[in-house]
Amino acid sequence: MAAAKRVRTFKEARLGLSKGEALEDAKIFLERERSVKGEGCPLGTDFFAVMRAVAKNDLAAAYEKLLEADPFPAVTGRIAPDPYPETQVFNRKSQKISLRAIACFVADQVRVKKASAQPRSRQKVAVVGSGPAGLAAASGLARLGFRVTVFESSHVLGGTLSYCYPLFRLPEKALSTSLSRLQAQGIEFVSNILIGRDAGIQELFDQGFAAVLLACGAGVPKGLGIPGEDAAGVLSVESFLKLRHWMKAGIEPYSTPLDVGRKVLIVGGGERAFDAARILVRLGRTVTVVVSGSDSALGVEAAMAREAAEEGVKVRTFARALRVQKDHVGCVKVLECEHLDYKIDGQGQLTTVVQPDSDFTMEADTILTVAGGRPDTLFLHRVPGLEFASDGAPVLKSGTRHETSLGGVFACGQLTEPDAGFLAAVNSGKRAVGEITKFLEV
Ligand SMILES: Cc1cc2nc3c(=O)[nH]c(=O)nc-3n(C[C@H](O)[C@H](O)[C@H](O)COP(=O)(O)OP(=O)(O)OC[C@H]3O[C@@H](n4cnc5c(N)ncnc54)[C@H](O)[C@@H]3O)c2cc1C
Known part of the structure; x- marks a missing residue:
């Protein structure tokens, strides 16, 4: 889906494969790739067996094979990276074949039936x-x-x-x-x-x-541990996401009474930062993700970073949050940061250094923190x-x-x-x- 359309909807951003595409991709994968480079699937899914069943159009067998290692392939297929990242096989449209997308197609197609009642005699x-x-x-x-x-x-x-x-x-x-x-x-x-x-x-x-x-x-949630973090308008990204989901006030998802103002800063990277950022741009907010590393260390797959950028999410790299300045009633006003830089140390290792006198501020109505839990x-x-x-x-x-x-x-x-x-x-x-x-x- 094009970015301009994506950013106006909460519907699934990546369109799934059609049956023809899934079957063809599975066949091409099996023809071209006899052995894979790198580590296998972290869950232990036998993707070759799955692809063989898909190529034969036996989706029920493919699904059973998936379930041996993965209890919910429809979920994993959407949120986990492809196994064998070093293995690059391209389809007729010159797109990299995604095994997870094929697995997801299989899981979406197969109807849930009452499991063939396994004997449940144990404790x-x-x-x-x-x-x-x-x-x-x-x-x-x-x-x-x-x-x-x-x-x-x-x-x-x-x-x-x-x-x-x-x-x-x-x-x-x-x-x-x-x-x-x-x-x-x-x-x-x-x-x-x-x-x-x-x-x-x-x-x-x-x-x-x-x-x-x-x-x-x-x-x-853990905090960032910086002064001023107790200001009204600073909350963890997980709290923000929970409130948005749980307080579904209207028919539209995310139409809750939580007022974040116009400008939102998200301090820290990773999927949860970019998920929150992409929700907020869909709600018409100006969002900047503030990270201490470079563009290549955002903590998400390149595709997610690219899609977020296309949708209008801004990223401020090499910035370390120092403190939150409050206004006279204790609400967030600005985030004070300092510029970081990279330097090669005596052992040839890349280390981060603070640029002297590099403090700067960023205005914010809300600050979301990403610090784990x-x-x-x-x-x-x-x-x-x-x-x-x-x-x-x-x-x-x-x-x-x-x-x-x-x-x-x-x-x-x-x-x-x-x-x-x-x-x-x-x-x-x-x-x-x-x-x-x-x-x-x-
Ligand atoms: C927005 C977001 C995006 C993410 N994206 C990714 C991603 O793309 N890739 C990735 O690898 N990871 C991602 N993660 C991390 C991933 O979701 C977590 O690693 C995973 O959910 C952890 O699973 P869990 O079952 O241990 O805990 P949880 O998913 O937190 O589940 C714990 C459950 O226990 C319940 N519970 C707690 N205490 C009790 C109690 N006393 N009694 C009864 N129930 C209780 C809670 O309500 C909750 O439902 C993301 C996380 C977030 C927040």
């Missing part, structure tokens, strides 16, 4: 949190025959996928069909329940759950026997990656690795399945 397992890590674990456990219930504190399921990702990148249908498939697998979902407050971990055990997996994410465990701190480290993450038993200090309680996703991205969160959920299974088999 009951509770999963706390319905983000990618919790959902991946729930899917893996259900595939092994465990009876799984996912408890979610929000009214919507999907964690950050549901309330942070913009609709033009992850449309509601892609997530809802993925959730329907998990429900069809027999997984139960209970929303609007905050575990640790509305029900304790012991209560879950009392209800017959043999193990509990905490997949609560890292939803407590801390584990979301406020209510779990009261659980006797569950220990937490100083960074907020649960203490894990030595020799394990998911088993906590409290017997039968496991943890995964951003709760244990606060910087984990989507694929790492999914893999963590998948790995936790192995440790839970081992624990329950003893």
Whole structure:
């Protein structure tokens, strides 16, 4: 879709492949690429097997193959980078063939049917949190025959996928069909329940759950740690995105009463910065993403940076935020920054240096900060026997990656690795399945 059209809509920005294109791309990929360079798919998807099934027009088989490693290919296909980045195969239109786009096409085509009721005779397992890590674990456990219930504190399921990702990148249908498939697998979902407050971990055990997996994410925003950050009009990018999603006041998405003014600065890069920026330009705001590195270190794929620039998002590189200046009533006025530069040090390493006397200011009505998050465990701190480290993450038993200090309680996703991205969160959920299974088999 052309930028001028894209920026007037919240509909999906990248148009998917037609059936003809997907089948042809799969065939060309198989003809030209016998071995791939670089690492395989981080989730372990056998993309060659998927492409062989697509090339034969056997989309059901392709989908089953995808599901072996990826519980929600319609989501992954839209938000994860292509596997084998070094492998470049071009189609007849001279476009690089995207395996994720083909996978996404397959997942969008195949209708969700009631799963061929797998015997679910094994123990009951509770999963706390319905983000990618919790959902991946729930899917893996259900595939092994465990009876799984996912408890979610929000009214919507999907964690950050549901309330942070913009609709033009992850449309509601892609997530809802993925959730329907998990429900069809027999997984139960209970929303609007905050575990640790509305029900304790012991209560879950009392209800017959043999193990509990905490997949609560890292939803407590960290600040930038600069003076003036407490000004009205400074908020984390995640808080902004949540408010926009949750307070759907009208029929149009994002038409909430949150007033950000005209000029918005986003301090920090990465997908969440550019997602927020692209929502804001669609709402007619002037947006600048302020980063301390160069154009090539924005923390997003080149295509996302290019699309954002085409839509009107500005980027200020080599700028370090120093402090927020407030007006007389305590609202954001300007962001004070300093210019950075690069220098090669004695060991030939590139280092950042501050340009002397380079302070400058940028006016802002709102400043969104991108500084990551801390584990979301406020209510779990009261659980006797569950220990937490100083960074907020649960203490894990030595020799394990998911088993906590409290017997039968496991943890995964951003709760244990606060910087984990989507694929790492999914893999963590998948790995936790192995440790839970081992624990329950003893
Ligand atoms: C806007 C945005 C864009 C992003 N884009 C990308 C991207 O392009 N690529 C990428 O790799 N990563 C991206 N990420 C990061 C990625 O989304 C996260 O890595 C991933 O969502 C972490 O998954 P999780 O399951 O650990 O946690 P979450 O998705 O945060 O899910 C945790 C869930 O637990 C629930 N919960 C918390 N406490 C409780 C409790 N006590 N009881 C019940 N429920 C509870 C929460 O409500 C939440 O639903 C992005 C993040 C954001 C915010």
